Amino acid sequence: MLFNSLPFFIFFVVVFFLYYFVFKEKTKSQNVLLLVANYFFYAWVDWRLLPLLIVSTLIFYGLGIAIFNTNNEKRKSLFCTLGVVFGLGVLGYFKYVNFFITSLSDLFESLGLHTNWHTFKILVPIGISFYTFRLLSYVLDIHREECEPTRNFVAFATYVAFFPCILSGPIDRPNKLIPQIETKRIFNYSLATDGLRQILWGLFKKMVIADNCAGVVDRIWENYTDHSGSTLALGAILCSIQVYADFSGYTDMAIGIGKLLGFRLTKNFNYPFFSKNIADYWKKWHISLTSWLTDYVFTPLNFTFRKLKKWGVILAVLVNFTLVGLWHGANWNFVAFGVFHGLLYIPLILSGVLSKEVKIETGKWGLPQLKDFCQMLLTFFLVVIGGIIFKSGSIAEAWHFVARLFSFPFFSIPVGLPRVTLYASVFSVVLIIVEWIGRHNDYTLERIPIKSGLLRLVLYAIIVGTIIVYGNKGGAFIYFQF
Amino acid sequence: MDKIQSIFRTVLKHDDLILTENLSANDVQGWDSLSHMLLISEIESALNIKFKLKDLNKMKQVGDLVDIVLSKLS
Numbered sequence: 001m002l003f004n005s006l007p008f009f010i011f012f013v014v015v016f017f018l019y020y021f022v023f024k025e026k027t028k029s030q031n032v033l034l035l036v037a038n039y040f041f042y043a044w045v046d047w048r049l050l051p052l053l054i055v056s057t058l059i060f061y062g063l064g065i066a067i068f069n070t071n072n073e074k075r076k077s078l079f080c081t082l083g084v085v086f087g088l089g090v091l092g093y094f095k096y097v098n099f100f101i102t103s104l105s106d107l108f109e110s111l112g113l114h115t116n117w118h119t120f121k122i123l124v125p126i127g128i129s130f131y132t133f134r135l136l137s138y139v140l141d142i143h144r145e146e147c148e149p150t151r152n153f154v155a156f157a158t159y160v161a162f163f164p165c166i167l168s169g170p171i172d173r174p175n176k177l178i179p180q181i182e183t184k185r186i187f188n189y190s191l192a193t194d195g196l197r198q199i200l201w202g203l204f205k206k207m208v209i210a211d212n213c214a215g216v217v218d219r220i221w222e223n224y225t226d227h228s229g230s231t232l233a234l235g236a237i238l239c240s241i242q243v244y245a246d247f248s249g250y251t252d253m254a255i256g257i258g259k260l261l262g263f264r265l266t267k268n269f270n271y272p273f274f275s276k277n278i279a280d281y282w283k284k285w286h287i288s289l290t291s292w293l294t295d296y297v298f299t300p301l302n303f304t305f306r307k308l309k310k311w312g313v314i315l316a317v318l319v320n321f322t323l324v325g326l327w328h329g330a331n332w333n334f335v336a337f338g339v340f341h342g343l344l345y346i347p348l349i350l351s352g353v354l355s356k357e358v359k360i361e362t363g364k365w366g367l368p369q370l371k372d373f374c375q376m377l378l379t380f381f382l383v384v385i386g387g388i389i390f391k392s393g394s395i396a397e398a399w400h401f402v403a404r405l406f407s408f409p410f411f412s413i414p415v416g417l418p419r420v421t422l423y424a425s426v427f428s429v430v431l432i433i434v435e436w437i438g439r440h441n442d443y444t445l446e447r448i449p450i451k452s453g454l455l456r457l458v459l460y461a462i463i464v465g466t467i468i469v470y471g472n473k474g475g476a477f478i479y480f481q482f
Numbered sequence: 483m484d485k486i487q488s489i490f491r492t493v494l495k496h497d498d499l500i501l502t503e504n505l506s507a508n509d510v511q512g513w514d515s516l517s518h519m520l521l522i523s524e525i526e527s528a529l530n531i532k533f534k535l536k537d538l539n540k541m542k543q544v545g546d547l548v549d550i551v552l553s554k555l556s
Contacts, residue, residue, distance in 0.1 A: 144536065144539050145539075146539065294515070299515065299535075299538070300535055302515075302516075302519050303519065303522075303535050303538060306519050306520075306522060306523040307523060309520065309523070312519075313516055313519070349516075354516060355512055355514055355516055355517055357511070
């Protein structure tokens with residue numbers, strides 16, 4: 001059930017009506033309603049996936065209480081380890097087992113050893129990476145004494161399966177969302193209108209930018225050997241913009257829906273294209289995942305390798321980014337994508353740039369200084385190269401794509417591209433400009449620098465009109481598969 | 483405390499840094515997660531102690547760090 005679909009609209013209107021009019025100010029009833037809505041939303045995708053979600057929720061609910069109740073340190077660690085092993089085991093089985101079978105089989109074949117291994121027919125539960133990370137942070141945080149377990153099962157299950165974010169995040173931490181679920185919520189007009197504005201901006205990014213870019217990007221990738229370098233460059237740039245608009249558009253809608261229900265979800269993007277180096281970029285891209293990995297993977301690794309000083313940091317970063325790559329999917333191109341980004345950290349760590357505060361200086365007309373602009377451009381270029389690895393079906397395809405991109409003759413007028421190319425490109429430029437102007441806001445439309453209420457309404461009408469006229473009801477969100 | 487202060491000054495390159503119990507990473511430029519790991523490592527070497535990962539999560543302010551160091555030394 002996509003957010004930008006009629007079934008979701010009907011589903012949400014019914015939930016909203018029951019939530020605020022029938023169960024008004026009755027937190028327990030509202031939470032039961034939310035839980036039923038969560039499971040209905042999830043089952044709508046595929047009901048066969050629901051039992052795993054419920055069983056996992058029950059196990060982690062019990063483990064959380066068990067870790068907290070015992071005074072024996074070894075038992076605490078044992079219960080926590082059980083949770084981690086179970087969570088990663090389930091994730092590994094559903095998402096990675098076929099990848100490891102085929103990779104190992106290929107390795108043996110390349111060594112001249114014949115294998116006759118078969119892959120399994122596995123139904124990958126949608127959103128499993130997202131809800132597993134929520135479950136893991138719950139037991140890890142209780143073990144670290146950073147939060148206490150909730151005895152309220154409905155609140156916990158709602159936290160795990162909260163429908164705005166179960167399919168693609170943000171990955172809220174338990175001590176941020178569970179207390180909100182347990183607290184009384186009444187309709188908050190300003191929060192709700194703020195949520196609607198954020199949903200509108202998310203819809204614009206998804207339907208006008210991402211779904212139009214998708215048509216161009218897919219066409220270029222399908223026949224990349226027929227195109228010149230300049231067309232491939234356009235495809236690669238639009239690909240990075242597409243992924244950003246798709247994922248951040250989804251996130252804006254998820255956070256906006258959360259606000260309509262009285263929740264403040266974790267911010268997931270902070271204008272990543274305005275980054276001066278790749279570390280700065282990852283502080284602004286998919287923030288809830290990167291901060292999760294920083295807390296539970298990078299920091300423990302960095303602590304373990306601390307005697308190696310800067311080389312220990314490099315080692316921890318490389319492991320961390322390999323996992324970032326693998327998290328995106330069971331394919332070697334995703335691993336290469338992660339390692340590529342990890343390698344880009346090495347000069348930053350060795351030169352000490354990583355520890356320096358990143359600020360963008362602006363000059364006349366609010367534009368960035370030339371030096372900062374060049375650094376942002378270089379970072380964007382690296383992100384685009386990473387995007388090629390991400391989009392390609394294999395490392396070899398990515399390599400050929402990049403090689404062709406830099407081959408002569410670089411420029412030729414593109415042929416065979418769909419008509420949508422022109423306005424996908426124009427709207428992408430509009431997105432960059434508008435985001436630059438609104439980059440100090442939580443999301444771009446949060447505070448519009450127009451005082452007149454009427455003019456603001458006109459602006460909203462223009463955005464709605466643009467969505468209706470140019471919006472493409474394209475496919476599912478890219479990050480649903482992760 | 484003097485020893486810890488001198489390590490902070492060397493690692494964070496702040497010659498006039500004065501440590502107080504309530505001082506936290508947000509108050510000092512350059513005291514981020516990476517330099518924090520260097521601080522931990524230097525303190526371990528200088529005082530011949532060993533921290534656990536759990537200790538790291540409890541160090542929200544300088545006072546917490548000093549308390550943990552004192553508990554290790556006693």
